[in-house]
Amino acid sequence: MAGSSHVVDSSWEQELNKMAEQLKTFLDKNGKEKDPEKSASIFHQMGLLYKEQSKQDDSITKKLSLIRSAALLNAAVTRQPGNEQFKQSLRDFCSDLLKTAGAKILDADLLKIAQEVKEMAENMRKETNESLQQVNNIPYDVRIDEQKELEAEKIENIKTIQAQITESYKNMMKFVSNECEKIMGNTPCKYSITGMGSLARCEITPYSDFEHIILLEEGAQEKDNYPQVLEYFRWFSVIFQTIIINLQQTIIPSVSIPSFKHVTKPGEKEFFDAFTKRGISFDGLMPHACKLPLGRMERTNKKPWTTELIKPVNEMLTYLDKDEDLKNGYRISDVLMNTCHVYGDEQIYQQFCEGMRNVLQSDQPSHHERLTQQLNEDLTNFHAFNSLNALGMDSKCNIKRLVYRTSTLFISALGRLNSIDDGSSFAIIDQLNNNNIIDDETAHLLSYAVAVSCQVRLKVYMDKESQDDYVGEEQLYSVFDNKVFANLIDTVGERSMVDYFAIVYKLQDVLRNEDDLMNLRFNITLTPRDKFRMLRLLELNDRVISEWESYSQEQPPNTLSEDELWIRYYVADAYYWMHKYKESLLMWEWLEERDIEDHWLKVEVMYYKALCLYDLDRFQEALQFIGRVKSELHNLNLSDSDKYSLRGHLAFISARCQYALKEYQLAIDQCMEASDYYAHVDQRNEPWKEISRAICFYHIGLCLYELGDYDAAINEVEKSLQHHEQHNGSVNEKCDCYWLLGRCHLERNDYYEALTYFQTELDLRLQFVPNEKQDSDEKIKFARSNIQICQANLELEMMLYWRQVTS
Structure with a gap:
């Protein structure tokens, strides 16, 4: 069907949907390909179908179809580089x-042109x-005077590196622009290819998208041949x-294939191209992106x-200042205010730039x-303190959101x-300093923060050889x-990471509390x-405690x-998270005796004291302190979300x-209340x-198990397991769910079901516990013991069955 000469519109969409449905069988639960070689043939067929359909499309849709065809055919080739049919299809397409x-x-x-660009990129x-x-990296215990020198050195080094990358990147885009101009023939008017985003800020990476526009000479719109222009x-x-x-560094989702969305049901993960090493590409065709000359070509209901x-x-x-085009997931006006010349007529x-200054x-x-x-929106969305706090239960962090944007955005x-035209963060800081908006020390700190943020992003991308913003593990x-x-911290060392967030916290705090910006x-x-x-x-x-030991000796x-x-x-707090509950409790009690005016600090002291009492098995005292914390909540000026x-x-x-x-019903009531708040x-x-919430459901199930209500317990634990699966909960939490499901079925004498759950638990634990530790791991030993109990009961059932049959 994919190679047919003509497909009616509704028919070709149905065919694409069928292919997308077929692709789903090759994906794991996270929407990633299990065997990219198998999915290659689907991408090849879809690419040919888009190419064929483009012949029936209108002018704009034709271009979209061809771009999607190019991405899909390249995806097929990268997954089966030895497939001559795929390579020929791509040559024919071009x-x-x-x-x-x-x-x-x-x-x-x-x-061939793409190969030359790829070689430039590799260099x-x-x-x-x-x-x-x-x-x-700057050592943590370096002297203050030496630290300043090392920071200044890092700033200059990163400035130089970013300038070199920017120049190389522009040269690549100039080369491609010149080739396109030769291919298309004489240009019908003067024009300028104008870069945006990190290229304009001189903060581009060797794996960044090319965000740009095409400016035409003024008056082109008045000519008779403007449509042809x-x-x-x-x-x-x-x-x-x-x-x-054709560089083969463009992930498929960036060209926004509608079929992948149409076949995705609620709760399912949409296809994500984890195979392609993401590198130099255009900004995506998704509705929230489209920072490219063709712009946003597809309408949505919203x-x-x-x-x-x-x-x-x-x-x-x-x-x-156009209201209807003000926001696509970004503000066009903001994007256009930060640009640089890449190719063409620089006078345009x-x-x-002059017109923009006049408008503003x-x-x-x-x-x-x-x-x-x-x-104000960015201060909420890129709140460094809250973002760091939220990482406690997340196995990965997005360094672009957490590090790069928490400084450079602001x-x-x-x-x-302050009407500063230069897009470079370093240049903006220098100008703020020259205009006496900040002093020399602040300029140094902010420049250092930018240098660290750029270094982190560059190191992560270079190590992964891809525009992959995540550090951490897929599964804990x-x-x-x-x-x-x-x-x-490994990316730039303790000293730089600690100072980075300290600087950013202070900067964001200033902006958040200033009325007259x-x-x-x-x-x-x-x-x-x-x-x-x-x-x-x-x-x-450990560093908190060692710093405290030195600091406390120096203070009056x-x-x-x-x-x-x-x-x-x-x-x-550090003592508590090191499980040194007695030392932590002593410090909380010392703080509790002080006359603390800050209500938030007062509540935190009581809250953590309650946690320490719980971990020291002093449960009744812990409950009393929780009651005291609740009575203080009305004094706190918190957002509704923080209160919940x-x-x-x-x-x-x-x-x-x-x-x-052993107050199981009270525990159930409290877990239900906690889940509702969350x-x-x-x-x-x-x-x-x-x-x-998943942890709450598990504990409700645990209480119901203790009360002997195994059916209700199973319902709660299955709900907990579903939440963990959907939100990438830790393996240990999932294993606990499988264990409890097994125990519930064991108590109901459902030995086969219990055996299945215990075996699943054991198999999961064995994947993550090193071989040399498996025989001593208590949970693994317990899982094996439960499996043996189930097997013994199943053998007994079978023996009794045969006795009954033969008697």
């Missing part, structure tokens, strides 16, 4: 594309890797994008408009209002608020084995409290400033205490909230 585009040079070799990556290896540059862009796709980013200068400038680009100056109040609104916002055996912070003047310094806060948040508990006795109280709070989260914690700890006291926590805290 040749047919040039004919369809009306290219001047019909025998241009788009695959850029090799040079970047060599340069990064020369940037040393637009078509020329649209096909120019399609050929450009095809060359980039956003029923299109945006094209091939326009004369003045028409492009209208995007700075300068006209655009003529409407400063509205401009600042939008910037302030966006800044420095960029400061630049725009236990939340207590979580190495996400250790993996993050237009006249903002501020300075930041790092205090011992900042250091202890970040050491604790990054779970460097009986110091009771707010900073000193908080430092002791971080120390007590805290009340959920309190109810769950109460449930654990009641379970330990359900109302803000969606930004997923998967943590859902995993917390």
